[in-house]
Amino acid sequence: MAVYTDVNEDQLRAFLAEYDVGTLLSYKGIAEGVENSNFLLRTSGGTYILTLYEKRVNRDDLPFFIGLMDHLALKGLSCPLPIERRGGGHLGELAGRPAAMVSFLDGAWLRKPQVQHCREVGRALAEMHNAGHDFAIRRKNGLTVTDWRPLWEGSRERADEVQPGLRDEIDEELAALEQNWPSGLPEGVIHADLFPDNVFFIEDRLSGLIDFYFACNDFFAYDVAICLNAWCFEADGAFNHTKGMALIDGYNTVRPLQPAEAGALPLLARGAALRFFLTRLHDWLTTPEGALVVKKDPIEYLRKLRFHRQVASGSEYGLRAKDLIS
Numbered sequence: 001m002a003v004y005t006d007v008n009e010d011q012l013r014a015f016l017a018e019y020d021v022g023t024l025l026s027y028k029g030i031a032e033g034v035e036n037s038n039f040l041l042r043t044s045g046g047t048y049i050l051t052l053y054e055k056r057v058n059r060d061d062l063p064f065f066i067g068l069m070d071h072l073a074l075k076g077l078s079c080p081l082p083i084e085r086r087g088g089g090h091l092g093e094l095a096g097r098p099a100a101m102v103s104f105l106d107g108a109w110l111r112k113p114q115v116q117h118c119r120e121v122g123r124a125l126a127e128m129h130n131a132g133h134d135f136a137i138r139r140k141n142g143l144t145v146t147d148w149r150p151l152w153e154g155s156r157e158r159a160d161e162v163q164p165g166l167r168d169e170i171d172e173e174l175a176a177l178e179q180n181w182p183s184g185l186p187e188g189v190i191h192a193d194l195f196p197d198n199v200f201f202i203e204d205r206l207s208g209l210i211d212f213y214f215a216c217n218d219f220f221a222y223d224v225a226i227c228l229n230a231w232c233f234e235a236d237g238a239f240n241h242t243k244g245m246a247l248i249d250g251y252n253t254v255r256p257l258q259p260a261e262a263g264a265l266p267l268l269a270r271g272a273a274l275r276f277f278l279t280r281l282h283d284w285l286t287t288p289e290g291a292l293v294v295k296k297d298p299i300e301y302l303r304k305l306r307f308h309r310q311v312a313s314g315s316e317y318g319l320r321a322k323d324l325i326s
């Protein structure tokens, strides 16, 4: 569920009066998502998504997130366009929370993405990387290698409750990643959470990207690694090489990966798996039983991490020899 803050009709009408979107026809809470409260609004001017930013989103980051969607949409990327207020700016306040409205995107996310969808995601990711190059605001990645240890410290003592031996395994893994994390790779604005539920398709055509609330400045190839994890494993835990190759080929058609990026992929994929393992583990251990939020399985990401640890070369992800040679 993701309606933490209720909104009544009077509050909403007063909020909408600040925008040039016509009058309210209907609104309803959206159950999907876990971070913020989202509503689907219909007005005489169109259909919109209203987001009330909840506690986990830092208010100081909102100009980056909203400015980025605006920047990318104006560059032609299919993503939500923030709606401007009559007096300028995009951010308002509703029911005591910072709030913004964005355009509604048609399409639906895929429960079982296939090879051609992975290719489309690779292409769209590279288009986003290119479109973000002249975005003026910067945001540090709050979940990069230096942030993993404090996150781990919060769960470490209870880790063996989730799986015996986990504490030692992650201690070792984290130390290895801290020591070997790459530097100097090409960087820019990345999405950092481009999972299937954040990519819409209409039939087999990608129709849009949503949820830019983890976006930040980091290595482009780290974003590719996040997508390999999120899109290219099968339900039984096996990595699908054909999907990996399609995702990378799709990416390369727009922004060819440099050999140094290709070479770093196994390590970046391990790090990306650890990052989602750690946030899921934290939520797993701290979300009260009976909360309406669906807890995501950390062990899924532990398995991915173990897979990447034994990868000897990027060719196992579908990288071709020419991508790996400098």
Ligand SMILES: Nc1ncnc2c1ncn2[C@@H]1O[C@H](COP(=O)(O)OP(=O)(O)OP(=O)(O)O)[C@@H](O)[C@H]1O
Binding pocket: 002, 030, 032, 033, 034, 035, 036, 037, 038, 049, 080, 102, 103, 104, 105, 106, 197, 198, 210, 211, 212, 213
């Ligand atoms: N612009 C949009 N157009 C259409 N539907 C949208 C749009 N933005 C959000 N949604 C819908 O709202 C849901 C939640 O949005 P979103 O993923 O941004 O929320 P969140 O609380 O930030 O979630 P998450 O837990 O994924 O970070 C989406 O799954 C989608 O159904």
Ligand SMILES: N[C@@H](CCO)C(=O)O
Binding pocket: 193, 195, 276, 279, 280, 296
């Ligand atoms: N995509 C994240 C959830 C929040 O964005 C995960 O699957 O762990």
